[in-house]
Amino acid sequence: MFDRLLFPTDGSDGADAVLDHVIDIAAAHDATLHLLHVAPPEPERRPNLRDEGDGAAGERRRTDGERFVSDAAARASQSDAPVVTSIERGEPYRVITEYAAEQDVDLVVMPTHGRTGLSRLLLGSTTERVVRRSDVPVLTVRPDAATDLAYPYADVLTPTDGSACATAAVTFGSELAAATDAALHAVSVVNVAAFGADIRGPLLIDELEERASDAVEQAGDVAAAAGVETVRESVGRDVSIHHGILAYIDEHDVDLVVMGTHGHTGFDRYMLGSVAEKLVRTSPVPVVTVREPRGE
Secondary structure (H helix, E strand, C coil): CCCEEEEECCCCHHHHHHHHHHHHHHHHHCCEEEEEEEECCCCCCCCCCCCHHHHHHHHHHHHHHHHHHHHHHHHHCCCCCCEEEEEEECCHHHHHHHHHHHCCCCEEEEECCCCCCCCCCCCCHHHHHHHHHCCCCEEEECHHHHHHCCCCCCEEEEECCCCHHHHHHHHHHHHHHHHHCCEEEEEEEEEHHHHCCCCCHHHHHHHHHHHHHHHHHHHHHHHHHHCCCCEEEEEEEECCHHHHHHHHHHHCCCCEEEEECCCCCCCCCCCCCHHHHHHHHHCCCCEEEECCCCCC
16 A cells, blocks of 8 residues: 655654654555655855854754654664655755655655644644645644554545545545555535525535435445445535534544545645645544545
């Protein structure tokens, strides 16, 4: 399933908390673990100004980066997974997405916040930008929940609305579930609060439930074709799709959510869908976000 994993680290407590889980995933799949630190770009040098301080600061940042990746590599060495370390300079989100593409990475793993993270509800700016732009699936993990995680996951949830992006996520989730003998939960939630006082509300809800049933059935077919032995299909109603998914996670002890970055309302490859964004920020379990394949 996975041959190459990418874990960007900034030496923060958030990254440190998630590292052991990344190592478990790499070891389970005998995957190469790429440990990447992105240092800030070199400051632009201006003539006739002394820049010894900038040079010293740059060297210090480089030394810190070397320590971050070497410490992470030392922990990873306790497993059998091969490790590659790298230090790059540039805008972090841009370097991470380009590195993932160039190295043919199968999965990028990131904490929901790093050094600038202030709470579990604040998605780190680098993580958010990577999720928005990465063509490689991104696994986001809440640092405060990382110590309780076990791999492989037993129950994988794939919310779906039948869109191409959701179907790409269902395919990824199904392949992961089949590779790890996990159960796959194909779920579609109808937002009953969207119609307000519209007198057509009941008819529209019935129509949406029919579409949701079709999407879930399609997801079940994808899972079965991938070799998933246990598939659970569910259509629900809730005051919001986000709330309905969170309730399902809690009620069914879900271990992982795999979802598209946007659904039928997504209109731009750089626009993170509101449901995906809320789940990445608030989900009590890890979330894999999957982008619709280019050209579709």
